[in-house]
Amino acid sequence: MVVLMSDRSVGRGETVKLGRVEGDLQVGRKATIKAESGGKVVVTGDVVFDGGATVDCSLECSSVEVKAAPHTGGTIEVHGDLNVHGTVDVADSLEVAGTATADGFDVGGHMKSGSVVSKRVRVGGHFKVRSALESETVDVAGHLSALGKVKVVDLHVGGHAEVGGGTISGSTQVRGHIEAKSSLDYGELQTFGHVSLPANSKGDRLSVLGRVEFGGDATCRVIEVKGVANAKGNLSTEEIDVLGKLRVSGSITASKELKVIGVADVAKRVECQKLTVEGRLSADRVIVTEEADVSGELRTVLGMKSSTITVRRGARVTGPLVGGQVEVGEKPGFGQWPSVWSEMRQGVGQMTNVEDVYGRSVRIGAYSQAKRVFAEEVQMENGSVADQVTYTRNLKLTPNHYIHQPPQKTAKLPDPPL
Numbered sequence: 001m002v003v004l005m006s007d008r009s010v011g012r013g014e015t016v017k018l019g020r021v022e023g024d025l026q027v028g029r030k031a032t033i034k035a036e037s038g039g040k041v042v043v044t045g046d047v048v049f050d051g052g053a054t055v056d057c058s059l060e061c062s063s064v065e066v067k068a069a070p071h072t073g074g075t076i077e078v079h080g081d082l083n084v085h086g087t088v089d090v091a092d093s094l095e096v097a098g099t100a101t102a103d104g105f106d107v108g109g110h111m112k113s114g115s116v117v118s119k120r121v122r123v124g125g126h127f128k129v130r131s132a133l134e135s136e137t138v139d140v141a142g143h144l145s146a147l148g149k150v151k152v153v154d155l156h157v158g159g160h161a162e163v164g165g166g167t168i169s170g171s172t173q174v175r176g177h178i179e180a181k182s183s184l185d186y187g188e189l190q191t192f193g194h195v196s197l198p199a200n201s202k203g204d205r206l207s208v209l210g211r212v213e214f215g216g217d218a219t220c221r222v223i224e225v226k227g228v229a230n231a232k233g234n235l236s237t238e239e240i241d242v243l244g245k246l247r248v249s250g251s252i253t254a255s256k257e258l259k260v261i262g263v264a265d266v267a268k269r270v271e272c273q274k275l276t277v278e279g280r281l282s283a284d285r286v287i288v289t290e291e292a293d294v295s296g297e298l299r300t301v302l303g304m305k306s307s308t309i310t311v312r313r314g315a316r317v318t319g320p321l322v323g324g325q326v327e328v329g330e331k332p333g334f335g336q337w338p339s340v341w342s343e344m345r346q347g348v349g350q351m352t353n354v355e356d357v358y359g360r361s362v363r364i365g366a367y368s369q370a371k372r373v374f375a376e377e378v379q380m381e382n383g384s385v386a387d388q389v390t391y392t393r394n395l396k397l398t399p400n401h402y403i404h405q406p407p408q409k410t411a412k413l414p415d416p417p418l
Helices: 340-347
Strands: 008-010 015-018 025-027 032-035 040-043 046-049 053-055 058-061 063-066 076-078 082-084 087-090 094-107 111-123 127-129 133-140 144-146 150-157 161-163 166-174 178-180 184-191 194-197 201-208 211-214 218-225 228-231 235-242 245-248 252-260 263-266 269-277 280-294 297-312 316-318 321-330 357-364 368-380 385-397
Touching: 032 040, 046 058, 063 082, 082 087, 127 133, 133 144, 144 150, 150 161, 161 166, 178 184, 184 194, 194 201, 201 211, 218 228, 235 245, 252 263, 252 280, 269 297, 321 368
Parallel strands: 008 025, 015 032, 025 046, 032 053, 040 058, 046 063, 053 076, 058 082, 063 087, 076 094, 082 094, 087 094, 094 111, 111 127, 111 133, 127 144, 133 150, 144 161, 150 166, 161 178, 166 184, 178 194, 184 201, 194 211, 201 218, 211 228, 218 235, 228 245, 235 252, 245 263, 252 269, 263 280, 269 280, 280 297, 297 316, 297 321, 321 357, 357 368, 368 385
Antiparallel strands: none
């Protein structure tokens, strides 16, 4: 093997075989570099390209710089691995058949590689990785396609993103759509387009301005749906805000709060610590450990159970209510705007409507209507209506109430459905 002891230049259009270069290497446009043996060229210094060139082997060096302006035919092709101890600065495009490794990649045009290992990757055009991608930060102005597993801290993509799965532990911002082919663990994910997350994906915070598809069971600490979300399984979270539309084929478990300002349809059960419904929530059953506040519409098959239940004026509840203290027809609280749903109902003269109510203390407020009421203590306000009232201790009536059947005092109330 020939060992060169000083800087070396390769002229424009030349094809040269090299082994080890002690120093820097200057490469002219349209030149081709081949390995003397072993399929690899080692340069102890920097490699500077005047324009597009071909490295028909693997290359190891201290740094790479390409001086050609973007879109001037300055693509560098490496038909092997590229191992750079420092940084890679390519004004146009870079294509590596094998693994590309460097402290940082700064590519003005497109970048393609078999796999990439780096601290920082910045690509002005499209970025395509056939296998694994590992980097602290990835910033792509165009589209990203990483078909293998990714291990990234922060990911910013101006176009669409496709990843094979893996981990994006920090911030993920995608202007277009993002799709993961297998389960993805993510930190904070924000998208303005579509998101497709396979089953068993996990995250810290998800903010959806467009559309998200969960392919199966999913876990995320905080979920904010401003667009449309569809989950083909169960959702587990601490907090979830639905300002748009959410459809879940399984159940929702929120260790803290579920807030529905838009529309949420849940095929099975909802469990949470606190529930606020200003839009519409539909579920098989709803279990709330502390406080439920409904100013919109709640639809259940088996009912809702909570320690305290407040149904605001103009709201509608389908399905039984089971609680300790239940208030029906309450005015919006301080700082709480009336629900659009309840305002529409009040505008056409409709009352607050609930069905069967079970509780320790139940108050049916003005212009509110219930079917059957079962409680220790019951209070009926002016303009309130009930089909039947059964109580064990106290019944407080105002002059302008209406009960279809005579109230009944009993020693024991029937068991609630939940």
